[in-house]
Amino acid sequence: MASLPLRAWLELTRPGNAIAAGVLTFTGAFVSGGVTTRPLAVTAAVIATVTATGGGNAINDYFDREIDAVNQPDRPIPRGAVSPREALGVSIALFTIATVAALTLPRVAIGIAVGNLLALIAYTELFKGRPVIGNALVAYLTGSAFLFGGAAVGDPAGAGILFLLAAVATLTREIVKDVEDIAGDREEGLRTLPIVAGRRPALWLGVAVILVAVVASVVPYTGETFGLPYLLAVAPADAVMLWAAGRSFRDPTASQRWLKRGMFLATAAFVIGRAAVVLA
Secondary structure, three states: OOOOOHHHHHHHHOHHHHHHHHHHHHHHHHHOOOOOOOHHHHHHHHHHHHHHHHHHHHHHHHHOHHHHHHHOOOOOOOOOOOOHHHHHHHHHHHHHHHHHHHOOOOHHHHHHHHHHHHHHHHHHHHHOOOOOHHHHHHHHHHHHHHHHHHHHOOOHHHHHHHHHHHHHHHHHHHHHHHHHOHHHHHHOOOOOHHHHHOHHHHHHHHHHHHHHHHHHHOHHHHOOOOOHHHHHHHHHHHHHHHHHHHHOOOOHHHHHHHHHHHHHHHHHHHHHHHHHHHHO
């Protein structure tokens, strides 16, 4: 582990994604109204999320090293910057930190953390590359960062709609990514949705799924949880995600990037909505 170059170590964990996941957890706690009342719990939850996500990225690269040699040859393991054994060691170290941090939280939060770990193992070992199931697990894991933040402050339901929106948007993004990765996935014998059902049917499913997310995004306003500031902020996010889903037919690579940006715009809308309630 000591011989592992710091730059390659950081790259292996994909720190941008890990920090983004921590932001989602913080947002879940904020939307649930617990950031100021339980700051230590929020801090522990963010640390657990960042390190677990980094560990998940490392273990994913460990198991996907042969696929990445085709689809992502510039990643640390395929290009020789990190050995598979080192990647496994990094993931174990990060998962250990995440476990210690999570054990300081309420039981519901610990339950979510345990469930996420089991889901990650199931995805890596059993469901990766299987039509829809693998995509759905990744979508759940992404959205659950919000639930985890809410659970850390004792109110997981407070981030329920945000969880649903993020999970559904991520499901569309994962389908688009599978279209992008058809060549390498087919070579490895994986049976992703676009390989089994075809490229266009898979993308149309992604469009249908994102429409569900757009409809769900209006519920906090119609249910009077948040007011007009939220609605004005979430509308551009919905527009970006719908546009990105349509673009997937022409450019899957750009589409999945814009879907991710749209999801973060939607997250910001929830922050604005909650802030407006607090300041009212």
